[in-house]
Amino acid sequence: MGVRVEHPQEQIDQIQYHSKERGFLPAASYSMVHQSKLAGKERGVFSFCMCPGGFIVPAATSPDEIVVNGMSPSRRDSKYANSGIVVAIEDQDLKDFDFLGPLAGMEFQASVEKRAWQSVGKGQVAPAQRLEDFIRGTHSPSLNASSYQPGLESVDMSTILPKIINERLKQGFRSFGRKMQGYLTNEAQIIGIESRTSSPVRIPRDKMTCEHQEVKRLFPCGEGAGYAGGIVSAAMDGERCMDHLAQLYPK
Ligand SMILES: Cc1cc2nc3c(=O)[nH]c(=O)nc-3n(C[C@H](O)[C@H](O)[C@H](O)COP(=O)(O)OP(=O)(O)OC[C@H]3O[C@@H](n4cnc5c(N)ncnc54)[C@H](O)[C@@H]3O)c2cc1C
Structure with a gap:
């Protein structure tokens, strides 16, 4: 579970091709992974379903939750590059939901999706924060333009994400920023919640x-x-x- 991060496609092209003018080359993509450590436990943080020249789309299945996903049209020609950045969740991470038995993962997922909806509470308008602001823990006074059509509202994402996800995501983003110079920027923003990468049951x-x-x-x-x-x-x-x-x- 985690968030979607959206950069201007030009910025990813610049990082990967060392030029904003990519000519006949396709919209650049990336694939990243980091092994995070928190309270003595290691969990993977990784990019998922990276969509060059793509769109972030609403993917909720009930009105009172926010879920986002990504897609690229066949021409991959939107102005934006987005990717899920997610943290692996193990059974041991779901202690507070253990009493629900086999449905613990589902309830954990639903609780975060509902919190995301409550943080804005306007249809499918999604919570978002600029990337560097998220890492520093500061509020984003304004947001970037985005491919996400229902709209965005600036929210401190740490108020929505459980600590085990929030802290590991920060570690992951810092690591990605070291590997891809220019990736960690306020020209990028994170949008929540990316919570349906695989089934919780x-x-x-x-x-x-x-x-x-x-x-x-x-x-x-x-x-x-x-x-x-x-x-x-x-x-x-x-x-x-x-x-x-x-x-x-x-x-
Ligand atoms: C926006 C978006 C972008 C994606 N992009 C990619 C991508 O680029 N690459 C990729 O590999 N994957 C992508 N995925 C994931 C991919 O769509 C799923 O992994 C895949 O469709 C799962 O296939 P499935 O057959 O298991 O389930 P589904 O495709 O969900 O099929 C389940 C079917 O069961 C039907 N159904 C449900 N309940 C009932 C019922 N009670 N009675 C009868 N029928 C029922 C549903 O209507 C549905 O047709 C994306 C998903 C989304 C939402």
Whole structure:
């Protein structure tokens, strides 16, 4: 879970190609990872679904939550480059939600999405903060133009993000800034919340046959069931389940 960061595409082109004029080259992309350390625990912080020349889009499934995602049109020709920057969450990070059993991850996710909505409370207007301001812990008096159509409002993101995400994101961004000179800038801003990178639950199934262990003829598959993350892995998992289903139940 984490945020989306949006830079002017020109800035990413400058960093990657050492020129703002990219000529025939495609809009530049990047892929970053950092191993964060907090209270003796290590967790990955990484870029996810980087969208060169893309848009940040609303992806909530209820009116009282804010979820953002990213996409690039085939020409990758918008003025902006965005990427999810997320922190890995392990079971041990969900202690406060343990009493909910297998749904602990879902409730953790929902609690942050709802807090993001409450921080602004205007439809799908999303909370945002300039990148350097976020690292320094200072309020952004104004925000940059953005590809996010419903609009943005300046919010101190540390009031929304749990500490385990907030602190690790800062470590990650500092590390990315050392690797990509010019990445850490107030010309960039973070927009929340990037919370649907993978399913917070997994429906159990037999490792060999993919069939649910108790409910016959049920084949939990794809992203929602916790077996894929992204278009290709979801499609491949679906094929695999169909093969097993056809073998086990030929008629
Ligand atoms: C804005 C956006 C951009 C993305 N960009 C990328 C990308 O660039 N690359 C990438 O790899 N992935 C991307 N993804 C993720 C990708 O879309 C998913 O990983 C993928 O679609 C998961 O496939 P799936 O078949 O498991 O689930 P889905 O595609 O979600 O399919 C589930 C289907 O089940 C239906 N359904 C739900 N409940 C019921 C019900 N009760 N009864 C009947 N039908 C039901 C839904 O309507 C849906 O059609 C993006 C996602 C979003 C939202």
